[in-house]
Amino acid sequence: MTIQNSQFLARLWRFAGAFSVRTKIMGIVLALVLLLGVGITVQVRSVLTLALEQRLQEQSISVARDVAARATDLILVNDLFSLHQLLVETQLNNPDVRYAFVTDSNGTVLAHTFGPGFPQSLLEINTVASSDHHHTILLDSDEGLVWDTAVPIFDGKAGVARIGLSEAGMQATVTTLTGQMLLTTVMVSAVGIAAATLLTWVVTRPIIELKQAAEAVGQGDFQQYVIPWAGDEIGELAEAFNAMTADLAQAEKERAEREHLRSQLLEKVITAQEDERRRIARELHDETGQSLTSLMVRLQMVNQQCPLPDIQEQLDDVRTLVAQTLDGVHNLAVELRPSVLDDLGLAAALHRYVQDYQVRYPVEVDLVVMGLEERLPSAVETAVYRIVQESLTNIARHAQAQTASVLLECRNGRIRTIIEDDGVGFDWDQVKENGRLGLYGIRERAELLNGVLTIESTPGQGTSIFVEVPL
Amino acid sequence: MRYFLLLIAFFLLVGCATPPAAASINLSDLQPLPGVSATAVKPLRVAVAAIISPKGTVDSYGPLLDYLAEELDRPVELVQRRTYGEVNDLVQSGEVDVAFVCTSAYIVGQRDFGMQLLAAPQVMGDTVYHSLLIVPADSPAQSMADLRGSVFAFTDPISTSGRNYPVWLVQQMGETAESFFSRTFYTYSHDDAIRAVANHVADGAAVDSLVYAFALEREPELAQKTRVIHQSPAFGIPPVVVSPQARPQLVADLQAALLQMNETAAGQAALQAAGMDGFVLIEDALYQSVRELETAVNREP
Numbered sequence: 001m002t003i004q005n006s007q008f009l010a011r012l013w014r015f016a017g018a019f020s021v022r023t024k025i026m027g028i029v030l031a032l033v034l035l036l037g038v039g040i041t042v043q044v045r046s047v048l049t050l051a052l053e054q055r056l057q058e059q060s061i062s063v064a065r066d067v068a069a070r071a072t073d074l075i076l077v078n079d080l081f082s083l084h085q086l087l088v089e090t091q092l093n094n095p096d097v098r099y100a101f102v103t104d105s106n107g108t109v110l111a112h113t114f115g116p117g118f119p120q121s122l123l124e125i126n127t128v129a130s131s132d133h134h135h136t137i138l139l140d141s142d143e144g145l146v147w148d149t150a151v152p153i154f155d156g157k158a159g160v161a162r163i164g165l166s167e168a169g170m171q172a173t174v175t176t177l178t179g180q181m182l183l184t185t186v187m188v189s190a191v192g193i194a195a196a197t198l199l200t201w202v203v204t205r206p207i208i209e210l211k212q213a214a215e216a217v218g219q220g221d222f223q224q225y226v227i228p229w230a231g232d233e234i235g236e237l238a239e240a241f242n243a244m245t246a247d248l249a250q251a252e253k254e255r256a257e258r259e260h261l262r263s264q265l266l267e268k269v270i271t272a273q274e275d276e277r278r279r280i281a282r283e284l285h286d287e288t289g290q291s292l293t294s295l296m297v298r299l300q301m302v303n304q305q306c307p308l309p310d311i312q313e314q315l316d317d318v319r320t321l322v323a324q325t326l327d328g329v330h331n332l333a334v335e336l337r338p339s340v341l342d343d344l345g346l347a348a349a350l351h352r353y354v355q356d357y358q359v360r361y362p363v364e365v366d367l368v369v370m371g372l373e374e375r376l377p378s379a380v381e382t383a384v385y386r387i388v389q390e391s392l393t394n395i396a397r398h399a400q401a402q403t404a405s406v407l408l409e410c411r412n413g414r415i416r417t418i419i420e421d422d423g424v425g426f427d428w429d430q431v432k433e434n435g436r437l438g439l440y441g442i443r444e445r446a447e448l449l450n451g452v453l454t455i456e457s458t459p460g461q462g463t464s465i466f467v468e469v470p471l
Numbered sequence: 472m473r474y475f476l477l478l479i480a481f482f483l484l485v486g487c488a489t490p491p492a493a494a495s496i497n498l499s500d501l502q503p504l505p506g507v508s509a510t511a512v513k514p515l516r517v518a519v520a521a522i523i524s525p526k527g528t529v530d531s532y533g534p535l536l537d538y539l540a541e542e543l544d545r546p547v548e549l550v551q552r553r554t555y556g557e558v559n560d561l562v563q564s565g566e567v568d569v570a571f572v573c574t575s576a577y578i579v580g581q582r583d584f585g586m587q588l589l590a591a592p593q594v595m596g597d598t599v600y601h602s603l604l605i606v607p608a609d610s611p612a613q614s615m616a617d618l619r620g621s622v623f624a625f626t627d628p629i630s631t632s633g634r635n636y637p638v639w640l641v642q643q644m645g646e647t648a649e650s651f652f653s654r655t656f657y658t659y660s661h662d663d664a665i666r667a668v669a670n671h672v673a674d675g676a677a678v679d680s681l682v683y684a685f686a687l688e689r690e691p692e693l694a695q696k697t698r699v700i701h702q703s704p705a706f707g708i709p710p711v712v713v714s715p716q717a718r719p720q721l722v723a724d725l726q727a728a729l730l731q732m733n734e735t736a737a738g739q740a741a742l743q744a745a746g747m748d749g750f751v752l753i754e755d756a757l758y759q760s761v762r763e764l765e766t767a768v769n770r771e772p
Contacts (some may be wrong), residue, residue, distance in 0.1 A: 076525030077551045098498065109504050117501025140492035142499055154526055163499075223478050 021207065022200045029196035030189060037185025046177050052170045056096065057147050060165040061134050063094055064149040068161040069246075073104050075110060075158040077089055084111040098146055098166035104159040122148075130156030144168045164225025189258040193466055203248075206234045210241055222249035260416065274382055279335040284329050292326040331356075334466045338385075346381040350388060350408070361396040363421075364403045371410040380469055383445040384408070387453075390442050391465055399463065410471075417467040425457045442467075514546040515539065518570035519522070520558045521627065522709060523682055524660040525551050531685075532571070534741035541737065542728040553659050555629045562586055562714050567715075569725055573709045575631040575716050575763045581755070583714040589722065591708050591727045591753035594681050594746065598708045598753060601680040602632030604640075604701035605668050612675065613700055615640045621674035623652040624667045627659055635753075635768045636703050637677035642768065662686050669696035685746040706764075707757035711750070726752075 016024065048420045058312070067090055074083040087100040095286055101112030103123070116214050128135040128150035139146040145167040153159045206229045224245055226351045228238040252283065299401040303315040333339075334356065341349035374418055388406055395404050401423030409416045439455065442465075446453040453471030494650045517536055519528050528551055533701065540547040550567050552558050555576040563584045572580065580586030582727075591598050606612045612621075615637070626633025641651045648655055656673070658664040661682035667673040680702070687694045713722055732738035733749035742749060 073525045076529060076555045079553065113500055116503075118504050119496065119498055119500050120502050121500070122498075125496060137493040138491075140495040142497045145492060146496075146498070154529065157529060279726070425765055 002340075006186050021204050023111070023202045024192065029192045029199070033189045033192040034185065037181070037188060041178055041181040041185065045174060046182065048177060049170075049174050052173065053167070053266055055163050056170055057136055057149075059096065060147040060149040061096060061136060063090060063100075063165070064134060064151040064161050064163040066090070067100060067102070067163060068151040068153045069444075072154045072158050075102065075104065075153060075325075080111055087111050087113050094292060096169050097163060098141075098143065098168075099164045100162065102153070102159055102161050105156060107160075110159065126150045126162065128152055128160060130359065139164070140168075158467070188226075202229075203234070205229070205240055205370055210234075210238060213241065217245055228360045263448055265383060266444060270445070270448070271379075272306045277337040277441075278342070280338065281333040284333040284336070285339065288329050289326060291334070292322055292329060296322050296326065304341055310439075323360060341381060341385055342378075345375045346385055347408070349381075349385055350406070353385075353389060354392075354406070357392055357396070361394075363401055365392065366403065366405040367408075368406070369408040372408060373416075376410070376415065376471060380415065380449060380471060382414060383449055383451075383469065384467070386416065387442045387445055387465075387467055388419060390438055394438055395419075395421045395423060398426070401462070414469050415469050415471060417469075419465045419467075420462065422462045425459045425461045425463050427459055428455065428457065476766075485660070504543045512545055514548040514658060516548050516567040517549050518521070518550045518552070518558045518561050518567040520555050520570065520572045520576055520709075521551065521553060521660045522532055522571075522573055522630075522679060523685075527662050529659070534744040538732065538738055538741040539657055539725075539728055543724060553590060555627045559583075559586070562712060564715050565712075565716055568721060569711060571634075571709065572712055573630055574707055574758055575629050575635055575765050577710055577712055578631075578758060578762050578765050580712065586712045587715055587717065588753055588755060589711045589713050589726055590750040591710040591750050591757075592745070592747040593751050594708065595656050595747060595759075597658065598751060600632065600708050600759065601705060602636035602677045602703035603680050603683050604637065604675065604677050604698045604703075604749045605665065605683070605699050606675045606696045607668055607671055607743035608696050608698045610674065610698065615675075615701060617700075618675045619651055620653050622654045622656075622672075623648070624664045624673035624691045625655055625657050625677065626628075626661050626664050626676075627657060630661075631764065633664060634675055635764050636706075636759075638768050640701075665693055665697060668720055669693050677703075679701035679709075681746065684709075688746075704760065706761050707753070708723070710753055 019027065038307075067086065069183040070086055073081055074080075074086065083102060087102065090100050091097045099122075101114070101118070101122075102110045104110050107123065109118060109123070125139065126135060126137050126148045130152050132152065132183050134149055136147060141164075143166060143235040146163045146164045147167070148162065151161045151163075153161055206226070209226050216224045220248070222245055226238040226241055228235040228242075238368045298318040299315055299322065303312050303319065306312050306315060307463035315399050321334045333350075338349050339353060340352050350367060350369065354365045355361070358365055376384075388408075392404065395401050399421050404419065407416075407418040443453045446467050446469060449469045451467060454466040455463065456466075457463035517532075517539070519532050521528070523605065529549065532549065533731055536547045536549055540544075550558075550561065552561065555573050556579075558570055558572060559580045562570045562572075562580060563586075569589060572586075575587060577588070594600070602617060604617070612618050623637070626638070630632060638648050641648055644651070658667055658676075661678045664673070664676040664678050665683060666685050668676045683699075711725075713725070728750070729750035733742055
């Protein structure tokens with residue numbers, strides 16, 4: 001039973017849930033009015049029918065008794081015309097009287113209201129004993145139900161008076177009343193719909209406002225305030241919503257602050273990293289490079305002064321090793337922080353980098369730089385350089401690409417960079433799972449400068465990276 | 472489940488509204504009524520003039536008619552009419568065989584078509600009665616003179632005690648009924664005249680002393696509500712009459728049955744119900760005073 005109930009409730013809930021609040025309220029009001037109206041109509045109709053039927057029955061008895069009393073002398077003195085008049089007048093004065101007739105003690109009809117003939121079968125239908133007060137039965141006639149009452153006249157010595165009261169009038173009254181009640185129900189329903197419309201507006205306006213506010217908050221607008229229209233549950237909901245919005249706004253503010261701090265920190269880290277790289281690069285170039293260069297010069301001088309061919313050969317080997325180390329140090333310095341980036345700018349640095357890159361990796365790179373005649377802010381130059389560097393490194397390491405292109409365009413105060421390759425591409429989700437942070441790094445750099453970075457890649461279709469940074 | 476039961480109860484209640492009909496009938500199926508079939512034995516038709524009301528007549532004369540039916544060995548049918556005149560017409564046309572009429576009705580019938588006396592009832596050992604002038608018990612009237620300008624109830628246009636005598640009394644004062652009373656009406660029976668006075672429908676009435684005594688016996692409260700202020704001289708008692716064309720054998724049989732009535736227990740019981748001692752033969756001469764009164768009252772002015 002409980003399970004059935006819960007299933008029933010679940011079904012009911014699903015059914016009710018399919019309608020809007022407006023429809024629900026309308027439905028409740030209409031259903032209530034209609035149920036009440038129809039219920040009361042049916043009940044009143046049945047009670048009224050019962051009461052009127054009882055009254056009709058009593059009326060048939062009283063009319064029959066009255067006719068019997070007044071007919072007594074008329075029958076005894078054989079005044080049949082007056083007897084007929086009595087019946088006609090009785091029918092005239094009681095619209096419900098369908099027929100009236102009087103029989104003598106032998107059952108012969110003395111007077112009746114049927115006019116030209118008489119329905120003979122009516123005679124035997126209802127009989128009454130001389131000692132009875134009356135005898136009433138309900139007849140199902142071709143003209144509807146008829147209450148037939150027989151009353152003995154002068155204890156049956158003068159005959160029997162019979163009166164038939166038709167239910168037609170009563171039925172008409174009941175029908176009229178039923179119609180009026182149903183009409184009232186319809187009218188009340190109309191008023192109910194109007195009231196429900198108003199009620200719906202009153203009830204749903206705060207809900208709709210709440211919904212709109214919730215959508216706005218969902219889109220990040222924490223300035224939404226919903227006016228609590230009433231002190232009811234919806235009003236409480238509005239207040240709870242406002243409190244929640246305020247909490248969210250506070251949380252958002254804190255988050256923004258933290259984000260700001262993080263950005264600052266990141267910026268500092270990056271700056272520090274760049275400074276450190278620059279310092280190490282300079283150190284490598286200036287100190288280590290100079291030392292190695294002078295070492296080579298000395299080795300050259302020693303070689304020239306050495307008479308032994310064996311030693312000379314070994315010295316040459318050493319000198320070659322030192323030259324290789326010098327190259328390595330030089331490359332390392334450039335890799336860390338190309339001085340050309342600081343000295344000649346982004347375009348020159350990228351040209352140099354691409355040149356070196358093509359020497360080191362089997363990838364053909366097409367670099368196009370447009371509208372970059374002037375120097376850019378140092379942070380932007382560094383960020384774009386590092387993004388291109390990281391991207392090309394990724395291509396060399398993972399893309400198995402034949403060619404790559406780098407397009408740099410400075411226009412309308414924005415610098416746009418597009419790096420494309422014809423490699424194997426990658427699945428972004430898989431890359432995220434593998435925890436490859438390189439892509440995050442370039443995104444962080446772009447975002448630190450309020451830039452936007454978009455990566456488009458599908459396996460087998462190559463990769464495109466778009467970066468746009470404001471100046 | 473509970474709601475389902477409630478629903479069923481609701482519709483049962485609605486269903487209870489109309490009880491089942493006991494029988495069905497077609498009210499528009501009208502047929503001509505059969506004529507009254509002639510009975511094999513012709514009943515003895517007895518008319519009783521409306522000295523007392525039709526219902527009172529049935530109660531009083533019923534046993535007497537049953538007795539006659541028994542004695543004559545044929546059914547007896549009671550015939551009543553509203554006025555004395557109608558009964559006289561029935562006697563004259565022979566539609567009734569025998570009639571109990573009022574004295575003045577006899578006078579008129581005897582004069583007009585030779586109505587024959589058959590017998591007369593004896594009440595309190597005598598064959599006379601009086602006209603009593605009655606008023607409501609709380610009325611200050613002491614004589615007919617005090618009833619000037621009042622409402623007066625007559626019993627029948629040709630009644631001796633109920634109309635002719637009070638009109639004669641008024642005429643003795645040099646007035647007519649129309650000028651003396653403010654209004655008059657006919658009750659067409661003596662007991663209804665008594666009831667009219669008792670219930671203040673009329674301020675006064677003149678009634679048959681025999682009917683008055685009989686009515687007081689049956690309805691004692693009438694004695695408290697009415698008072699007799701005048702009694703007329705004795706008149707001949709209302710007789711039993713037959714038509715002049717009545718067959719002598721029937722006249723003889725009827726006379727025998729009536730005269731021997733108090734000799735059997737059934738006859739005595741019937742006489743008691745009618746308030747009579749028995750029946751005696753009677754002479755037309757006994758009605759002379761009534762005849763004179765009738766002539767005096769209805770004389771052309």
